[in-house]
Amino acid sequence: MSGERSVYPVGAQSSRRTTLDGGMGKKQVEAGVFVTMEMVKDALDQLRGAVMIVYPMGLPPYDPIRMEFENKEDLSGTQAALEVIQESEAQLWWAAKELRRTKKLSDYVGKNEKTKIIVKIQQRGQGAPAREPIMSSEEHKQLMLFYHRRQEELKKLEENDDDSCLNSPWADNTALKRHFHGVKDIKWRPR
Numbered sequence: 001m002s003g004e005r006s007v008y009p010v011g012a013q014s015s016r017r018t019t020l021d022g023g024m025g026k027k028q029v030e031a032g033v034f035v036t037m038e039m040v041k042d043a044l045d046q047l048r049g050a051v052m053i054v055y056p057m058g059l060p061p062y063d064p065i066r067m068e069f070e071n072k073e074d075l076s077g078t079q080a081a082l083e084v085i086q087e088s089e090a091q092l093w094w095a096a097k098e099l100r101r102t103k104k105l106s107d108y109v110g111k112n113e114k115t116k117i118i119v120k121i122q123q124r125g126q127g128a129p130a131r132e133p134i135m136s137s138e139e140h141k142q143l144m145l146f147y148h149r150r151q152e153e154l155k156k157l158e159e160n161d162d163d164s165c166l167n168s169p170w171a172d173n174t175a176l177k178r179h180f181h182g183v184k185d186i187k188w189r190p191r
Contacts (some may be wrong), residue, residue, distance in 0.1 A: 018034045085123055096128050
C-alpha cells in the first residue's frame, strides 16, 4: 500500500458540498475575468478551511493534500511528474513560433489589445509542439461515412440509365406550347 487514504470519512460529504465562493468558475471564463494570484490564494485558503472542518485533528504528514498545501508534494514516480515543467526549462510557442523572453508579445501578435492567442508550453530543446488536428477522429469518421454513402448513391444513379420515362406525356417539352395553341388532342385519322 502507498499509505494514501482510499475511503472517505463521514465528514467528507460536507466537503463535497462546499463550493468556492466567487471562485474560478465557468461563468468567470465566459465573462473574461482573468485569474490572479490573489484569487488562487483565496481558493486555497477556502480549501484549507474545508479540510479543517472535515478533519479537525489534522491530516497526517504523508497525506497528498497536506503536502500540496505545504508545497512539499513529491511527484516522483507518478504521471503528474512528467507534466511539471520548471520555469527555466520552459518555452512558450504560438503559431509554430517560439516566443522569446527578450521580446514583447506585441512583436509577435501586434498592437491590438483584444487579440486572444493560445500559447503552448514545451520543454526547452523539444521543438515546436505537435499541431492539433483540424477535425476530431469522430468528425472524420462521420465525414468519410457521408462521402461513402454519397458515392454509393451516385453509382446507383449511373447504373439506372433508364430513358423510358422520356416517352411519357409529362416529359413532353412541347406540351405547354400545344396546350396554349389549343392543339393538344388533334388526331389526323378519321374516327
